[in-house]
Amino acid sequence: MHLRLKLALFLLFALQTIGISQTDLGYYLPKGYTYDPKVPKPKDILGFEVGDWHASHDQVVMYMQALAASSNRVKLEVIGRSYEMRPQIVLTITSPANHGKLPQILAERQKLRDPAANPNLQNMPLVMWAGYSVHGNEASAVNASLLAAYHFAAANEIAADLDNIIILLDPALNPDGVNRFASWVNSHKSYVMNGDANNRELNEAWPRGRTNHYWFDLNRDWLPVQHPESRNRVAKFQQWLPNIHLDFHEMGTNSTFFFQPGVPARNHPLTPKKNFELTEKIGLYHAKYLDRIGSLYYTQENFDDFYYGKGSTYPDVQGSVGILFEQASSRGHLQESIYGPVTFAFTIRNQFVCTLSSFEAAKDMRVEMNTYLRDFYKEAKAESDVDPNKAYIFGAKEDGGRTYHLAEMILQHKIDLFKLNEDITVNGVQFEKDKAFIVPLNQPQYRLIKSLFETRTTFQDSLFYDVSAWTMPMAFNLDFMALNSKILNLANVEQVNQSALMLKKGEVLGEVGSYSYLFEWNEYYAPKAAYALMEKGYLVRVSHEPLVLPDGKPMARGSILVSRGQSNRSEQDLHNDLAKIAAETGIDIHGIQTGYTQGANIGSPKIDVLSKPSIAILVDGGVSSNEAGEIWHLLDQRMQMPTTLLPLSRVGAAELGRYNVIVMPEGSYGQLGKSGAEKLKDWVRSGGTLIAQGNAMSWLDQQEVAAFKFKTVPYEDKQVQRRYADFENAMGARVTGGAIMNVKLDITHPLGYGYTKAELFSFRDNNLFLQISENPYANVMVYPESPLASGYLHPSNRDQIKNTAAIKVSGQGQGRVIGMADNANFRAFWFGTNKLFLNAVFFGQTIIPGTAR
Numbered sequence: 001m002h003l004r005l006k007l008a009l010f011l012l013f014a015l016q017t018i019g020i021s022q023t024d025l026g027y028y029l030p031k032g033y034t035y036d037p038k039v040p041k042p043k044d045i046l047g048f049e050v051g052d053w054h055a056s057h058d059q060v061v062m063y064m065q066a067l068a069a070s071s072n073r074v075k076l077e078v079i080g081r082s083y084e085m086r087p088q089i090v091l092t093i094t095s096p097a098n099h100g101k102l103p104q105i106l107a108e109r110q111k112l113r114d115p116a117a118n119p120n121l122q123n124m125p126l127v128m129w130a131g132y133s134v135h136g137n138e139a140s141a142v143n144a145s146l147l148a149a150y151h152f153a154a155a156n157e158i159a160a161d162l163d164n165i166i167i168l169l170d171p172a173l174n175p176d177g178v179n180r181f182a183s184w185v186n187s188h189k190s191y192v193m194n195g196d197a198n199n200r201e202l203n204e205a206w207p208r209g210r211t212n213h214y215w216f217d218l219n220r221d222w223l224p225v226q227h228p229e230s231r232n233r234v235a236k237f238q239q240w241l242p243n244i245h246l247d248f249h250e251m252g253t254n255s256t257f258f259f260q261p262g263v264p265a266r267n268h269p270l271t272p273k274k275n276f277e278l279t280e281k282i283g284l285y286h287a288k289y290l291d292r293i294g295s296l297y298y299t300q301e302n303f304d305d306f307y308y309g310k311g312s313t314y315p316d317v318q319g320s321v322g323i324l325f326e327q328a329s330s331r332g333h334l335q336e337s338i339y340g341p342v343t344f345a346f347t348i349r350n351q352f353v354c355t356l357s358s359f360e361a362a363k364d365m366r367v368e369m370n371t372y373l374r375d376f377y378k379e380a381k382a383e384s385d386v387d388p389n390k391a392y393i394f395g396a397k398e399d400g401g402r403t404y405h406l407a408e409m410i411l412q413h414k415i416d417l418f419k420l421n422e423d424i425t426v427n428g429v430q431f432e433k434d435k436a437f438i439v440p441l442n443q444p445q446y447r448l449i450k451s452l453f454e455t456r457t458t459f460q461d462s463l464f465y466d467v468s469a470w471t472m473p474m475a476f477n478l479d480f481m482a483l484n485s486k487i488l489n490l491a492n493v494e495q496v497n498q499s500a501l502m503l504k505k506g507e508v509l510g511e512v513g514s515y516s517y518l519f520e521w522n523e524y525y526a527p528k529a530a531y532a533l534m535e536k537g538y539l540v541r542v543s544h545e546p547l548v549l550p551d552g553k554p555m556a557r558g559s560i561l562v563s564r565g566q567s568n569r570s571e572q573d574l575h576n577d578l579a580k581i582a583a584e585t586g587i588d589i590h591g592i593q594t595g596y597t598q599g600a601n602i603g604s605p606k607i608d609v610l611s612k613p614s615i616a617i618l619v620d621g622g623v624s625s626n627e628a629g630e631i632w633h634l635l636d637q638r639m640q641m642p643t644t645l646l647p648l649s650r651v652g653a654a655e656l657g658r659y660n661v662i663v664m665p666e667g668s669y670g671q672l673g674k675s676g677a678e679k680l681k682d683w684v685r686s687g688g689t690l691i692a693q694g695n696a697m698s699w700l701d702q703q704e705v706a707a708f709k710f711k712t713v714p715y716e717d718k719q720v721q722r723r724y725a726d727f728e729n730a731m732g733a734r735v736t737g738g739a740i741m742n743v744k745l746d747i748t749h750p751l752g753y754g755y756t757k758a759e760l761f762s763f764r765d766n767n768l769f770l771q772i773s774e775n776p777y778a779n780v781m782v783y784p785e786s787p788l789a790s791g792y793l794h795p796s797n798r799d800q801i802k803n804t805a806a807i808k809v810s811g812q813g814q815g816r817v818i819g820m821a822d823n824a825n826f827r828a829f830w831f832g833t834n835k836l837f838l839n840a841v842f843f844g845q846t847i848i849p850g851t852a853r
Contacts, residue, residue, distance in 0.1 A: 023051045023345040028147050028352055032157070039070050039154035042146045050146050051345030053189070054139050054182040054333075057086055057175045063146055064091055064171060071153040072096045073162060080232030083213035086175035088232050093152045093169060095162040098125060105166070109241050112319070112374045113444040115381045121374065126366040129168040129242040130355055131233075134219040134311055136177020137209035138250035139185070140327050140347035145171035147352040152359075161363050168240060173311070174211075174218050174229065181209025185332045195336040197253070202332045207625035214637070215629025216828065219247075220466065223309035223452075224829035225412045237318075238414045243369040244282070245322045246358055247311035248351050250329035253337045256296035257350050258303065258326040259286045260312060265461040266304030270447045271316045272379065274372060275305075278321050282361040289357035295350050296339070307466040308451050317448045319376030321369070325354050377444050384446040389482035392453045393426060393491075394473045395436025398756050400586050401524025402476045402831045404503045407437050409472070409829070410452070411498045415445045418493035426487060429479050434504055438483070438493055453480065455740075455790040463729060467738025467765070469791025474740050474761040477832025506582035510591015513571040516602050517578055518547070518590050521558035521754035524831065525585035527838040528639045530560055532581050534612035538574065539565025542843060544750070545606040548598035549590060558753025558843075561607060562589075608846045613641065615841065616659040620647040622668030627693060630825040631663055634834060651676050656683045661841050666694030666766075666823070677703035685813025689844030691837070694766060697819040706810035706817035707853070711769040713800055738765045739791030741822070743806050745781045745836075749851075750843035751807060751818070752780065754835050761789055762806055762833055763826045767797060770805040770821045777851035781807035781836070807836065811852035816844050 025041060028050065043049050045063045055063075068076035068091065075092045082088060098105065108124060111117035130148060132141035152158065152167055172178045181204060188201035196202075207215045212227060221230040237245075251258070261279040283299055290297050303324060305313045315322035327350050329335075330342045362369070395403045410417055420436040439449055452472045459468065473480035483491075510517065519526065521542075534540050540562055547555040564574055575591075582589050595602030615635065619628050628645075635641045646654060646662075648671045656662070656679065672680075677700075684690050684705065692700055697708035722730070743762045745752045762781070772779045787793075787801050810817040818840045824833040 023049050025049065027345060028349050029151065030356060033151075033155045034157065035154040036071070036156060039150065040066050042150060050143055051343070051348050054185050054344070055143055055146060056182040056186075057172055057179040060142060060146065060171050060178075061087060061089055064089055064149060067091070067149055067153045072099070074149070074153050075099060079236050080228055082175045082229055083227070084176045086179065088175060088229060089171065090236060091149060091167070091169040091171070093149070093162070093167040094125065094165065095159065097163060098166060106239065112241060112370070113377045115378045119374065121367055121370045124370050125164050125166050126244070126362050126369055127166045127168065127240050127242040128244045128246070128358060128362045129170065129237070129240070130246045130248075130358070131170040131173050131311055132248045132351075133178055134173035134247070135210045135217070135249060136174045136179070137181040137204060137331070138248075138329060139178070139181055140250055140329065140344065140351050141248035142172045142178050143344075144248065144348045144351035144355065145169060147348070148355045151356070161359075164366055165359070165362055167359075168236070168242060170233065173233065176213045177209045177211055184209065189333055193334040195334040195341050197335060199332070202335055206620045206623075207629070211625065211629065214633040215625040216633070217626065219311055220307075220309050220827055222311055222314035223470065224827060225409055226828040231412060234412055237315075241318065241373065242315065242320050243373055244358060244362055245311065245315040245320050246325065246355065247322060248325045249327070250347070251326040253329055253331060253335050253342055254339070255326070255328040256298060256339070257290065257328065258324070259283055259297065259299050259354060260303065260305070260324045261300055262303035262305055262324070263300060263461065263463075266306055266463065266465070268306045268308065268313070268316070268451070269460075270451055271305060272376065275316050275321055278365075278369070278372060279323060281365070282321065282323065282358065285357040285361040286354050289353045290350070293349065293353060295353075304461075304463070304465045306464055306468070307470065308448070309470065310466065317451060319373040323358070325351065327351055380444065380446040381442075384441045384443075387441055388484065389441060390485040391438050391440045391483040391488045392449070392480060393431060393436060393438050393483055394478045394480035395420070395431045396478045397430055397432040397435055398522040399524055400435045400504045402478060403435050403437065404501070404586075405524070405831055406472055406476045406478060407496070407501055408498075410439060411496070411501060413445060413448060415449060416440060416443050417496055419496050421492045421494050424491060426481060426483070429481065431479065437496075438488065438491060440488065453482075457788060457790060457792070459792050463732040464737040464792060467791070469738065469740045471740055471790045474789060475763070475830050475832055477760050503586045506585060506587040506589065508575060508579045508582055508589045508591060510589070512575040514591030515593050515595055516591075517562040517574075518549070518555055518592065519560050519562075519587045520556055521560060522556070522756065523585065523587045524835070525638075526560065526587055526754065527835075527842060529581045529585045529587055530610070530842065531613065531639060531641050533562055533577070534610070536577055537565070537567035537569065538577075539563045539567075540610050541607045542610055542750075542753070542846065543600060543604070543607045544846070545600040545604065547600055549592055550594060550597065553590065556756070557748060558750070561602065610842060611660055611845060613661050613841050614659050615641065615661045615663065616644040616646040617663045617665065618648055618651070618669075619645045620649065621671040623648065624666040624694075627665035627667070627823055627825070630823070630828060631665060631837070633828055634825050634837070639838070648672055648676075651679065656680075656688070657686075659688070660845065661689045661691065664690065664692040664696035664700070667696060669696060669699040674703070677705055681705045681812060684815035684817060687814040687845070689815060689840065690817045691820070691840045691844070692817060693820045693823060694768060697770070700817060706812060706819065707773070708808065708810060708819050709771040711771060711800060711804070713767070713769065713796075734767070734794045734796065736764055736767050736793060736797055738763065739793050740789045741787045741801070742784055742789045743781050744784055749780050750846050751809070751836060751839045753839055753843060760832060762822045762824075763830050764822050765826070766821075767800075768821050769800045770808060770819065772803070772805045773808055773853060775851065775853040778809045778853055779805050780809060781805070809847060809852040811849055814849075816847050816852050818844055
């Protein structure tokens with residue numbers, strides 16, 4: 001053999017052995033296609049081949065801009081920005097002829113939701129939405145979007161197909177997470193790659209790149225739409241009504257490749273069976289394409305289509321077909337697995353191949369998919385016609401804020417909504433003008449509305465990939481009920497839309513120079529108002545007894561009293577500040593001219609001066625980033641309160657005295673050690689308020705910082721033998737993935753201030769059963785005999801949870817430790833229990849020592 005040839009082969013072998021990438025575009029692109037040379041390849045813009053490095057979000061945007069500038073098939077649109085101000089982009093890819101008539105196509109597609117319309121299904125283009133990397137560290141997807149965009153923009157052979165298909169390509173559903181992860185793996189990549197799972201490159205730092213800026217899983221936010229990324233995307237979805245929605249993800253490295261349909265028994269009952277059949281039919285295309293490249297795959301053995309808040313299930317209740325793809329992850333550029341080394345390029349290719357298989361299915365099934373979408377809404381109309389319920393009413397007369405935010409959520413999904421223009425009473429429940437809304441069921445989104453308002457406690461299957469209940473009025477702690485047609489037709493209502501919906505402005509009811517100002521704590525944004533006033537230096541106090549103003553108006557426990565105190569602001573400044581804050585928060589502030597009120601007087605010892613909260617949230621290490629992020633988001637975005645994110649590694653060196661509230665989200669705190677526990681104990685003894693969620697309470701109990709005991713629940717099975725094949729399902733059925741629970745709250749307790757009823761709903765996603773205290777005053781919120789309100793709870797867990805504590809207070813010296821078994825801030829949409837957490841922040845300092853043991 002010639003020496004040069006030997007040397008070349010040796011170098012090729014050496015390069016492959018040490019892991020330096022030799023990928024080129026031919027590894028990815030399908031055979032038999034030619035490409036327009038005027039359209040740039042990814043490497044032309046990025047400077048590296050797809051798969052050699054992780055493309056950062058700005059690089060992805062840069063390449064997509066280059067495509068849009070070079071191809072008349074591509075239009076780039078910025079639909080919004082993330083929290084970190086990164087642009088959210090969507091590419092509309094179709095034929096130039098279709099680009100010239102997009103308004104007409106959009107108008108024709110909206111007819112699919114109108115049972116009385118007769119759209120031309122034979123000539124209507126199919127719309128396929130391809131969404132990549134809603135989890136930022138599942139990076140094969142976003143990098144596959146580069147290939148997909150290039151192929152659809154440049155492949156000559158698909159020109160005619162694009163006359164009948166419109167592709168909406170969302171290359172990075174989570175811009176901030178994508179960028180965080182790309183930065184991590186690229187900055188830790190070796191040129192001589194190492195697939196060792198212990199390698200730093202493959203073990204990203206807390207909070208990892210899965211989530212958005214506030215550490216939320218955006219793939220759970222399609223229905224709640226609490227974040228800008230979701231709101232922007234859902235608005236575009238509702239505009240286009242895609243037929244097929246592709247949702248690309250990753251799973252564990254020691255896996256293969258999954259595509260839907262999932263487990264048949266785990267579909268939501270409101271989703272038509274035809275949806276599953278179409279998903280299965282499309283799946284045959286994926287199988288064919290993956291067979292060609294020899295990739296291992298499976299289907300119908302995992303995952304579900306139950307919770308409508310995910311990217312692969314939200315479409316299913318819209319007449320679309322959502323399809324989940326799960327690729328075994330390299331988590332970096334190379335990782336060892338039981339199947340052999342998993343390269344980043346390999347994972348990208350599988351995702352790209354299934355984009356192509358979906359395109360072929362869309363081409364072949366265009367008329368069938370458009371027909372299904374049209375029939376979905378025809379059938380929904382027929383179901384609503386025979387439904388004895390004709391509408392839902394919801395509201396809270398004591399709190400316009402929570403009511404407003406549910407109305408805001410509903411309108412995001414193109415649901416008709418009507419506000420109440422007069423006070424009415426239905427079945428003994430009062431609904432007030434401007435604080436209640438009616439949702440008719442006779443509208444295209446009938447099935448989605450049912451899913452938002454229904455309570456369901458029986459299920460075909462007992463395993464859930466996500467939550468089993470999301471009854472929204474319960475999440476917002478609102479009164480609600482179904483209405484028959486007679487009541488609906490008698491109500492005086494007015495339709496509202498997104499642009500017209502506004503939080504009702506509050507006002508100051510009193511003159512400049514009033515003796516004192518008061519407002520109740522029941523409105524959602526009362527904590528925001530209180531903090532803003534403290535920040536300005538005013539004296540802010542809380543009343544532990546009811547008051548009656550001189551004009552006869554009763555003020556409940558927890559009412560806030562405001563005066564100039566020691567500030568140097570004038571009476572006019574105070575009045576102006578109050579007026580501005582009232583307008584922003586929706587609270588009414590009452591000015592009075594005397595301190596001689598009925599009940600407690602304004603100078604009563606039952607009225608405590610409040611210290612301005614100075615808050616630290618413990619983060620990093622074993623702390624749940626999701627729960628920490630929910631707290632951070634609540635305080636930062638909604639209440640506009642500054643917060644320190646305090647890493648566990650800094651607790652030992654930090655001066656804790658600068659904080660009067662420390663929050664321990666769900667998590668493992670062993671990293672703090674004995675010295676950290678002693679430091680926290682001393683801080684509590686000196687008067688701090690420590691708020692602990694979930695397993696944080698167990699650690700505090702073990703370290704004798706607070707007294708929190710949990711039931712030990714042994715697994716008992718009286719049968720001598722059970723089938724091995726049933727083990728996973730049997731164990732999975734005991735998991736509480738997410739259910740809504742009835743709870744009983746002591747509304748005379750500072751942690752219950754602002755609530756007008758003892759009964760409310762709490763969200764539970766764990767099997768922690770907190771034993772009640774021997775001191776009955778410490779058991780602030782408990783589970784009753786019948787705890788389940790909506791969702792799935794294993795029978796054994798129902799027995800264990802009843803008569804346990806949901807919130808319990810423990811004491812240590814001058815301070816308080818407030819334990820919460822449930823997550824009061826779940827996914828930012830559990831508005832109904834946010835106040836419990838905020839009460840702990842503001843009023844924990846006022847809890848009488850003898851009630852906390």
